[in-house]
Amino acid sequence: MKPADSPNHEAPRTRRRAPLVMACVVLVAILVVWLWPKHPAVKAAAAVPVNAGHPVNRDFPIRVAAVGTVQALNTVDVKVRVDGQLQRVAFTEGQDVKAGQLLAQLDQGPLTAQLHQAEAAQRKDQASLDNARLDLARYSKLVGIGAATTQAVDTAKAQVEALAATVAADAALVQSDRLQLSFTTLAAPFAGRVGAREADIGAIVHPGDTTGIVTVTQMEPITVLFSVPQDVLPELLANQAKAPLPVNVTTRSGATALADGTLVFVDSTVDPTTGQIRLKASFTNKDRKLWPGELVNARVLVRTDAQRLAVPSRAVVNTQNGTQLYVIAANGTAQMRPVETGVTVDGMTEIRSGIAPAELVVFDGQSRLNPGTHVAATTVATVAEAPANANAAGSPPNQDNPS
Numbered sequence: 001m002k003p004a005d006s007p008n009h010e011a012p013r014t015r016r017r018a019p020l021v022m023a024c025v026v027l028v029a030i031l032v033v034w035l036w037p038k039h040p041a042v043k044a045a046a047a048v049p050v051n052a053g054h055p056v057n058r059d060f061p062i063r064v065a066a067v068g069t070v071q072a073l074n075t076v077d078v079k080v081r082v083d084g085q086l087q088r089v090a091f092t093e094g095q096d097v098k099a100g101q102l103l104a105q106l107d108q109g110p111l112t113a114q115l116h117q118a119e120a121a122q123r124k125d126q127a128s129l130d131n132a133r134l135d136l137a138r139y140s141k142l143v144g145i146g147a148a149t150t151q152a153v154d155t156a157k158a159q160v161e162a163l164a165a166t167v168a169a170d171a172a173l174v175q176s177d178r179l180q181l182s183f184t185t186l187a188a189p190f191a192g193r194v195g196a197r198e199a200d201i202g203a204i205v206h207p208g209d210t211t212g213i214v215t216v217t218q219m220e221p222i223t224v225l226f227s228v229p230q231d232v233l234p235e236l237l238a239n240q241a242k243a244p245l246p247v248n249v250t251t252r253s254g255a256t257a258l259a260d261g262t263l264v265f266v267d268s269t270v271d272p273t274t275g276q277i278r279l280k281a282s283f284t285n286k287d288r289k290l291w292p293g294e295l296v297n298a299r300v301l302v303r304t305d306a307q308r309l310a311v312p313s314r315a316v317v318n319t320q321n322g323t324q325l326y327v328i329a330a331n332g333t334a335q336m337r338p339v340e341t342g343v344t345v346d347g348m349t350e351i352r353s354g355i356a357p358a359e360l361v362v363f364d365g366q367s368r369l370n371p372g373t374h375v376a377a378t379t380v381a382t383v384a385e386a387p388a389n390a391n392a393a394g395s396p397p398n399q400d401n402p403s
C-alpha cells in the first residue's frame with residue numbers, strides 16, 4: 001500500500017462505525033430509562049368532610065343567672081298555748097293538710113271543769129243581781145209613799161251596780177276559760193305539708209317548750225331568693241316597671257328545668273360588701289318540683305335582643321388573632337374569616353360582623369382544616385346541637401385551631 005492511499009481506506013471504515021455508535025447510544029438511553037427508579041404519581045389530596053350551614057336570624061334572650069334558695073312563704077312550728085297532756089295526733093308525717101284541719105288535741109278534762117266552775121259562779125252572781133234589782137224596784141215604790149228612806153234606795157242601787165260588775169267579771173272569766181279550752185285543739189294555720197312529729201302521745205307539753213307538736217310548711221305558692229350584680233339593677237328596674245320579669249329555675253347542674261315564675265321583689269338596698277342585690281321570684285309549684293331549702297339555678301330575663309345573626313357556638317374558632325369562622329368559598333375550599341361575636345345563649349352565638357347570611361359556614365370538622373383545604377360539605381340545620389354524625393366530620397367542636 002502506498003502512503004498516499006491510506007486516508008481513503010480509513011474514511012469508509014469510519015462511515016461504517018457511525019451507525020453502530022448511534023445504535024449503542026440509543027440502546028444505553030433505553031436501558032437508562034428502563035432501569036431508572038419509578039415513582040408513583042402524586043394524587044390530589046382528598047376533600048375533608050365537614051358539616052356546614054348558613055347563619056340564621058334569631059332572638060337572644062338576655063338573662064342574669066344566680067344561685068338561689070327555695071323559700072316557703074310561711075313556715076310555722078305549731079306549739080301549744082296551754083299546759084296539758086297530748087291526747088291525740090290527727091296527722092301523718094309528711095301529709096298535706098288544709099287550713100283549719102285538726103292536727104292534735106290535748107286532754108280537755110281540767111279546762112272543761114274549770115269552765116263549768118266559772119259558768120256556775122256566773123249564774124250564782126246573776127241570780128244575786130236579779131234579786132238586787134227587785135229590791136231596788138220595791139224600795140223605789142216605797143220611798144214614794146214614805147215607807148222607805150232615800151238612803152235605802154241608794155244602797156239598793158249600789159248593790160245592783162256591784163253585782164252587775166261581778167256578773168260582768170264572771171262573764172269575762174267564762175270567756176277566758178272557753179278560750180283556754182279551745183287552745184287544747186291544734187289546727188293547721190294554713191294549707192301546707194307537715195313535717196316530722198315532735199311530741200309523743202301522752203307527753204305533758206307546755207307553751208315554753210323549745211319544740212312544738214309539728215312544723216307546717218306552705219308549699220304552694222313558693223318563692224326563690226337569689227342575688228344579682230348591682231350593674232344590672234337599672235335595666236332590671238326599668239323593665240320590671242313595665243311588667244313582671246320572667247324567671248326560670250333549673251337544678252344546680254342545669255340539666256333539668258324545674259319551674260317558670262315571675263319576679264315579685266327587688267330589695268331596697270344593695271349589699272355593700274358584695275355589690276349584690278337580693279331578688280325574689282314567685283312560683284305556683286303545683287307539681288311540687290321546688291322544695292323549701294333547695295339550692296337551684298335562677299335566671300331572670302332582663303331583655304330580649306331580637307333578630308340577631310347567629311351561628312351555633314361550636315362553629316366559632318378561637319385563635320391567637322381572635323374569634324374566627326371557617327367559611328366555604330365558591331371553589332370548595334375553607335377560608336378563615338375574622339368575626340365579631342356577641343352574646344352566647346343556649347348554644348348559639350351572635351355574630352355582629354364578618355359574615356353574611358348567604359355564606360356557608362363550617363359547623364363541625366374545623367380541627368382538620370387549614371385555610372385553603374378542599375372540603376366536602378354536608379349541609380345541616382343551623383341549630384345549637386351537633387348532629388349525631390358530627391364526629392365523622394372531624395374532631396369534637398369548639399377546638400382551637402393552631403393556625
